[in-house]
Amino acid sequence: MxxxxxxxxxxxxxxxxxxxxxxxxxxxPFLLDVCKHCGIELQDSDGKTVCGQCVQKxxxxxxxxxxxxxxxxxxxxxxxxxxxxxxxxxSILGSLLLRKINNQKVTASYPDVxxxxxxxxxxxxxxxxxQSLEVARVLSKGLNIPINTSLVKRVINTQxxxxxxxxxxxxxxxxxxxIETKANKNSQLVEHIVIVDDVVTTASTVxxxxxxxxxxxxxxxGVWSISRAIxx
Ligand SMILES: [Zn+2]
Ligand SMILES: [Zn+2]
Numbered sequence: 001m002x003x004x005x006x007x008x009x010x011x012x013x014x015x016x017x018x019x020x021x022x023x024x025x026x027x028x029p030f031l032l033d034v035c036k037h038c039g040i041e042l043q044d045s046d047g048k049t050v051c052g053q054c055v056q057k058x059x060x061x062x063x064x065x066x067x068x069x070x071x072x073x074x075x076x077x078x079x080x081x082x083x084x085x086x087x088x089x090x091s092i093l094g095s096l097l098l099r100k101i102n103n104q105k106v107t108a109s110y111p112d113v114x115x116x117x118x119x120x121x122x123x124x125x126x127x128x129x130x131q132s133l134e135v136a137r138v139l140s141k142g143l144n145i146p147i148n149t150s151l152v153k154r155v156i157n158t159q160x161x162x163x164x165x166x167x168x169x170x171x172x173x174x175x176x177x178x179i180e181t182k183a184n185k186n187s188q189l190v191e192h193i194v195i196v197d198d199v200v201t202t203a204s205t206v207x208x209x210x211x212x213x214x215x216x217x218x219x220x221x222g223v224w225s226i227s228r229a230i231x232x
Contacts, residue, residue, distance in 0.1 A: 003015070005019045006019065007019060007020055007021035007024055008020055008077075008086075008088055008089065008092060009021075009024040009073055009077075010023070010024055017095070018091065018092045018095045018096070019088060019091075019092060020092050020096075024073075025096070028068055028073075028074065028096075029068055029069040029071045029072075029074060030067065030068055030069075031066055031067065031068060031069055031228060034064070034066065034228070035049070035050055035051035035054055035064070036049045036050060036063055036064070036106065037050060037051075037054040037058070037059050037061060037062070037063065037064060038051060038053070038054055038059055038061065038064055038200075038203045039064030039065070039066035039200060039203075039223065039225065039228045040053075040203075040228060040230065041069070041228070041230075059203055059207050059210070060207050060210035060211040060213075060214055060221060061195075061203065061206055061207055061210045061221055061222065061223050062210075062220050062221055062222055063106050063107065063222045063223070064200070064206075064222065064223040064224075064225070064228075065097075065100060065101055065104060065106065065222070065223070065224050065225075066200060066223075066224075066225045066226070066227065066228040067093070067096055067097045067100055067225070067226055067227065068093075068226060068227045068228075069227065069228065069229075070199055070201075070227045070228065070229035070230070074093075074226070074227050077089040077092075077093060078093075078131075078198055078199055078226065078227060081093075081131050081134070081198070082127065082131050082198070083127075085128070085129070087129075087134055090131060090134035090135050090137075090138065091134075091138055093135065093226045094134070094135045094136075094137070094138025094139060094226070095138055095142075097135070097138075097139065097224060097225075097226055098138060098139055098142040098143070101139070101143070101224060102142075102143075106222075107192075107220070107222065109192065110143055110145055110192075111145060111190075111192045111193055111194040111220075111222060112145070112146075112190035112191060112192050112193065113145065113146055113147070113148045113151070113190050113193050113194075114136045114139060114140055114145050114146070114147045114148070114193075114194050114196050114224075115136075115147075115148055115151055115152060115193050115194065115195050115196065115209075115213075116130055116132035116133040116135070116136040116147065116149065116195075116196045116197075117130075117132045117195060117196065117197045117205065117206070117209065118130070118149070118152050118153060118154040118177065119132075119154060120154040120155075120156070120157035120158070121154075122157050123157060130149075131198045132196050132197050132198050133147070133149060133196075135196055135198060135226060136196040139196060139224065145194075150180055151179065151180060151189075152177050152178065152179060152180065152209065152212065152213075153177070153178050153179075153180050154176060154177055155175070155176060155177065155178050156175065156176040158172050158173060158176050159172055166202070166204075166231075169202050169204045170204045172204075173204045173205055173207075173208040174208065176208065177208060177209050177212050178212075179212060179216055189213070189216050189217050189218050190218065191218065191219045191220065192218070192219060192220040192221075192222075193213055193218050193220070193221050193222075194221070194222040194223065194224050195209055195210065195221065195222070195223045195224075196223075196224050196225070197223060197224075197225040197226075198225065198226050198227065199225065199226065199227045199228070199229055200223065200225045200227070200228050200229065201229045201231060202231055206223045206225075209221075210223075
């Protein structure tokens with residue numbers, strides 16, 4: 001069956017499976033050579049696969065697959081998703097991320113569970129949905145991996161990471177997540193978990209989450225994210 005839809009960015013009609021035309025897709029700022037641990041783009045990579053910071057101190061996150069730079073139009077798409085409920089962007093960007101995950105197998109096996117970065121209840125109520133969960137839904141469906149939203153709770157409503165320096169960001173995140181012991185009392189934690197995030201701004205949020213999971217016996221923690229921002 002032939003069908004077409006309007007590109008969400010330029011309005012031209014497209015027969016792509018997602019509502020984004022081939023030209024707009026081609027123009028997206030895809031990430032190329034990145035650090036395998038934290039997903040940051042490597043400068044003059046020369047075959048290196050790990051960035052200077054991760055060489056110095058190995059993060060709790062074992063691997064990161066991130067799709068796009070946090071630049072135009074990605075910043076626009078993600079803020080429309082978060083603040084104007086443009087859920088179609090979760091499906092477009094999630095589908096593109098799914099394709100990258102399928103093409104770039106970095107681990108021998110897929111994770112047992114997907115864990116969308118939890119929002120604090122206050123923020124969730126205000127926004128009405130968790131954008132990371134919306135992205136995780138696309139990945140879960142495409143890869144047949146369950147999502148767990150009751151495993152971890154965000155107990156502190158943290159300040160926006162963008163406004164803080166590196167040290168403040170680490171401090172800001174300390175203790176902000178907790179394992180929901182009540183909901184998971186009788187279940188052994190799985191071996192391999194992937195954290196799903198919309199934008200990894202600094203690695204401190206996902207790293208704090210990964211540390212918590214590893215403290216509770218999880219062996220491998222990866223991150224799949226739409227975008228990787230660089231704070232200057
Ligand atoms: Zn377009
Ligand atoms: Zn790194």
